[in-house]
Amino acid sequence: MTATVVIVSKNRCNDLRKAIASCLSQTAKPQIIVVDDASTDQTASMVLREFPEVGFIRHEESRGCVLRRNEAAALASFDVIFSIDDDAEFSTPHVVEQALADFSESRIGALSIPLIEPRKGGEVQNRPPDDRDIWVSDTFIGTAYAVRRQCFLKVGGFRGDLIHQGEETDFCIRLLDSGFVVRLSNADPIIHHESPFRDLDRMHYFGRRNDLLFAANNVPAELAVLHMLATTVNGLRAAMSATERGAMLRGIGDGWWHALRALGGRCPVRRETYQLFRQLRTSGALTFSEVAPRLADSMPRGRAPDRQDR
Known part of the structure; x- marks a missing residue:
């Protein structure tokens, strides 16, 4: 290779x-x-x-x-x-x-x-x-x-x-x-060597916003609202103890706005994929032998993120 x-x-x-x-x-x-x-x-x-x-x-x-x-x-x-x-x-x-x-x-x-x-x-x-x-x-x-x-x-x-x-x-x-x-x-x-010259407000704004867009774009419909509500609660908790509180709150508000606008172009993953992803996130890691039987056919479904290239 x-x-x-x-x-x-x-x-x-x-x-x-x-x-x-x-x-x-x-x-x-x-x-x-x-x-x-x-x-x-x-x-x-x-x-x-x-x-x-x-x-x-x-x-x-x-x-x-x-x-x-x-x-x-x-x-x-x-x-x-x-x-x-x-x-x-x-x-x-x-x-x-x-x-x-x-x-x-x-x-x-x-x-x-x-x-x-x-x-x-x-x-x-x-x-x-x-x-x-x-x-x-x-x-x-x-x-x-x-x-x-x-x-x-x-x-x-x-x-x-x-x-x-x-x-x-x-x-x-x-x-x-x-x-x-x-x-x-x-x-x-x-x-x-993380540079000390970073725009923390920008990072925290987009961090909170994009957590919500992750759900809007990817989570199966029957689970998306629950996921977004949990994400919002976690984001608010984080904002209350953060120096960049204002940026995080703006990110949450804009996240909901952009999420609603993205609903028409949703291409969520399969429910089985979402469940496996959540298991990987909570467990830290699984062996390939545990994961392989649960994988979908290795053919990508469409190309949902097309709008990114504009």
Whole structure:
């Protein structure tokens, strides 16, 4: 198998330099695509000057990492797409090579790669319970995943109107509904040096909004209202103890508004998929042998997220 590594970046020139260098050090020799989402710093000149071998796409208008990742996936040439944030790096030169070996079953559509976040304690996250079984997760984290390009495109990629936050979970439940799973990878971890320069209001607004859109877009009709009510209660509880309370409350209100507008274009997953997804979410992980008999035929149903590309 061959690999493409995608990095979407905006105004993190120095962080991006380290991320690209770690990609170039990989023994698997992946294709590398950097998408500049309208940076106003020296990102473009740095990449073109220091890394001429890297594919580079420059935009004058910012449209967010979700749409830019979709764009890069369409341009990727190889079998598997890896994505890391511009403030992340591979911990060793072997991560891509090791992760490719984890696509050992045809029903493995994506990988959740182990992750270290030094600013959050430095513990390894998303490590499988053991290396004897294939362990299946409900989702992956956007800075540490790999996905079969064919699966990504057939399922419809990330839902672009989410803009920011929550696109991974929305994608992974649709991937599961198409008969493919997310495996917990045995590869060496990715290190995410989370930048201190983050718009927390924006993150919390879209986080709460998109939790509700997840239900509106994906949850079977007979369960959607209950799911949305529970999501609202949980969101309100979180908002009451958060510094960004106003942003979260706006996100909940706008989430309901956008959810009602999305009702006409709903393409929910099967009830069996939803139940399996919920079990994976609450249990943490299940073995592939437990999950495989419950998978649907590996043929994606339509391409519901079409509107994201506009």
